[in-house]
Amino acid sequence: MRTGIATVCLSGTLKEKMQACAIAGFDGIEIFEQDLVTSPLSPEDVRKMAADLGLGLDLYQPFRDFDGVTPDLLKANLRRAEAKFKLMSRLGMDTILVCSNVATATIDDDGVRAEQLAQLAGLAGDHGVKVAYEALAWGKYVNDYEHAYRLVEMVDHPNLGTCLDSFHILSRDWDTAPIEQINPEKIFFVQVADAPKLSMDVLSWSRHYRVFPGEGQFELAKFMGHVVRAGYTGPVSLEVFNDVFRQSDVERTAVDAMRSLIWLEEQSAKWLGDNAGTGTDGAAAGGAAHRRRYPMELATLPKVNEPAGFNFAEVKADDTAQLERLLGQLGFGFEGRHRTKDVQLWTMGQARVIINEQAASHAEPSIAALGFDVDSPVIASARAQQLKAPVVARKVQADEEVFQGISAPDSTEIFLCQGSPDGTAAWTHEFGEGLEHARSALNAVIDHVNLAQPWQHFDEAVLFYTSALALEPQPFAEVPSPSGLVRSQVMETADGAVRLVLNLAPVQQGHAPKTYQEHIAFAVDDLVAAARAARSRGLDFLEIPANYYEDLDARFDLAPGFLATLRELNLLYDRDADGEFLHFYTATVGSVFFEMVERRGGYSGYGAPNAPVRHAVQYDSLHR
Ligand SMILES: O=C(O)c1ccc(O)c(O)c1
Numbered sequence: 001m002r003t004g005i006a007t008v009c010l011s012g013t014l015k016e017k018m019q020a021c022a023i024a025g026f027d028g029i030e031i032f033e034q035d036l037v038t039s040p041l042s043p044e045d046v047r048k049m050a051a052d053l054g055l056g057l058d059l060y061q062p063f064r065d066f067d068g069v070t071p072d073l074l075k076a077n078l079r080r081a082e083a084k085f086k087l088m089s090r091l092g093m094d095t096i097l098v099c100s101n102v103a104t105a106t107i108d109d110d111g112v113r114a115e116q117l118a119q120l121a122g123l124a125g126d127h128g129v130k131v132a133y134e135a136l137a138w139g140k141y142v143n144d145y146e147h148a149y150r151l152v153e154m155v156d157h158p159n160l161g162t163c164l165d166s167f168h169i170l171s172r173d174w175d176t177a178p179i180e181q182i183n184p185e186k187i188f189f190v191q192v193a194d195a196p197k198l199s200m201d202v203l204s205w206s207r208h209y210r211v212f213p214g215e216g217q218f219e220l221a222k223f224m225g226h227v228v229r230a231g232y233t234g235p236v237s238l239e240v241f242n243d244v245f246r247q248s249d250v251e252r253t254a255v256d257a258m259r260s261l262i263w264l265e266e267q268s269a270k271w272l273g274d275n276a277g278t279g280t281d282g283a284a285a286g287g288a289a290h291r292r293r294y295p296m297e298l299a300t301l302p303k304v305n306e307p308a309g310f311n312f313a314e315v316k317a318d319d320t321a322q323l324e325r326l327l328g329q330l331g332f333g334f335e336g337r338h339r340t341k342d343v344q345l346w347t348m349g350q351a352r353v354i355i356n357e358q359a360a361s362h363a364e365p366s367i368a369a370l371g372f373d374v375d376s377p378v379i380a381s382a383r384a385q386q387l388k389a390p391v392v393a394r395k396v397q398a399d400e401e402v403f404q405g406i407s408a409p410d411s412t413e414i415f416l417c418q419g420s421p422d423g424t425a426a427w428t429h430e431f432g433e434g435l436e437h438a439r440s441a442l443n444a445v446i447d448h449v450n451l452a453q454p455w456q457h458f459d460e461a462v463l464f465y466t467s468a469l470a471l472e473p474q475p476f477a478e479v480p481s482p483s484g485l486v487r488s489q490v491m492e493t494a495d496g497a498v499r500l501v502l503n504l505a506p507v508q509q510g511h512a513p514k515t516y517q518e519h520i521a522f523a524v525d526d527l528v529a530a531a532r533a534a535r536s537r538g539l540d541f542l543e544i545p546a547n548y549y550e551d552l553d554a555r556f557d558l559a560p561g562f563l564a565t566l567r568e569l570n571l572l573y574d575r576d577a578d579g580e581f582l583h584f585y586t587a588t589v590g591s592v593f594f595e596m597v598e599r600r601g602g603y604s605g606y607g608a609p610n611a612p613v614r615h616a617v618q619y620d621s622l623h624r
């Protein structure tokens with residue numbers, strides 16, 4: 001698959017964008033006109049720079065408001081087009097994108113449009129240029145890709161084809177199957193963008209909220225599957241208008257973009273494999289053995305299953321005393337220090353927490369690393385590296401388990417660990433030599449981990465966990481807090497064994513105390529007993545206001561004794577059709593706090609209705 005990206009996706013100058021695209025490994029780029037017009041580089045400079053960087057200049061765009069106009073306007077439009085064709089020859093480019101008219105069209109007649117597009121194609125032919133006509137979702141008369149293709153067929157000129165843009169097609173819910181009926185020679189270009197499903201006007205949605213494939217909710221593998229089945233072999237190019245990406249670090253965004261295409265390529269191949277025999281090549285029915293080969297080559301990745309569970313969580317601090325005290329009060333047992341490193345192991349059943357003492361001096365406690373149980377750490381690591389995840393190096397001694405580590409977008413270190421059927425971890429014997437192990441009596445597992453994401457890396461994180469770790473993004477929620485709305489995105493495995501909650505913290509204001517916090521939640525069988533035991537050990541609970549319990553009673557009509565227990569122990573409660581959820585939070589140390597939960601029945605949520613209470617109490621304790 002030939003990969004591409006439009007310069008409009010990125011921040012910086014044209015030169016910076018081109019360099020970042022080359023570093024990220026793109027085959028080619030689309031030059032967005034604004035980037036050239038505002039550049040000090042001459043077209044010849046750009047042409048040379050692209051050649052030096054090994055980047056193809058695959059598309060010049062956009063050329064707007066051409067078709068369906070009065071004769072006067074047509075003349076002016078042809079003159080404008082000719083100037084661009086001449087410019088393209090200086091750039092060494094041969095394909096221009098012409099979008100359907102959104103502003104100046106006054107004649108809604110396919111005959112007239114075809115006639116005008118024929119004149120454009122003729123002129124383009126004189127200059128060796130190919131015109132890719134794209135239906136914008138908000139085009140005045142042409143806003144459907146099938147309509148755009150009908151016009152291309154009517155004109156029937158070798159220099160006129162169509163551009164398929166996944167956003168314009170999927171935002172309007174157009175059926176993608178008919179793409180397979182398009183003559184592949186008439187598909188001059190394919191653009192891909194994902195987006196969250198929002199209900200708003202399509203132009204604003206397109207100009208601000210597009211994201212890279214895997215970061216939104218569009219069925220892009222299916223879209224691409226139809227494109228591949230049509231027989232298209234040209235560039236598959238990202239065109240993502242996004243307010244965040246346009247102001248983020250250009251090299252990093254380019255890598256995020258490349259990751260999305262590598263992942264999309266794999267997912268498209270998978271879709272084709274899973275849907276063999278369902279398309280126009282149905283004659284080949286019979287499944288993978290008879291799978292037809294398509295002219296576009298799709299690369300795949302090392303395959304991984306979703307992780308089976310958390311192997312460990314690691315918190316890091318300069319002064320670890322508070323963390324040790326909290327874990328002890330929760331019921332964790334100290335399993336000793338590592339034989340060669342300054343780290344401690346604390347366990348409660350299968351919940352393993354490492355306290356890392358190697359933090360920079362004065363560093364506040366924070367979540368530093370997560371370990372996941374995978375089938376094969378080597379294969380999972382190979383996959384992550386092919387998806388351009390940065391590798392984390394950790395020193396190990398000869399006889400110690402080697403962890404395969406990658407760095408998540410928020411810098412949390414992710415370790416791919418060898419899972420075991422009974423949930424134990426082989427590396428624990430490296431801790432506490434000669435120590436009488438103070439095993440905790442409680443049976444517990446890590447239930448979920450909640451990580452605060454920097455605003456500029458939120459979408460990148462969703463793609464990272466989706467593509468590298470096979471976690472599934474759930475529809476995101478917005479949780480009100482005193483410092484703003486917190487966007488909350490659950491990423492989890494189908495069986496719920498791994499649950500990660502990504503929170504987009506409100507932007508920090510001035511010198512206000514750090515309001516975003518992260519936590520690790522442990523699931524136990526009997527939360528009330530665990531809370532009583534923790535209280536007897538002096539645990540500092542997050543104190544829940546009385547108003548909360550009145551509201552809870554109004555909503556759920558709880559037995560008075562049960563309500564009194566919840567109130568007495570600062571427990572929170574939720575219930576849905578599947579079951580019940582009880583939980584409590586500890587006070588925060590640095591940016592970390594802990595949660596203990598009990599899931600009853602098939603409850604699979606996170607107590608989302610209680611999240612605003614937690615945010616408000618935490619805010620209050622920071623501002624007291
Ligand atoms: O928003 C636009 O105007 C615009 C321009 C060119 C494109 O290819 C596109 O998809 C959208």
Ligand SMILES: [Mg+2]
Nearest residue numbers: 134165191239
């Ligand atoms: Mg487009």
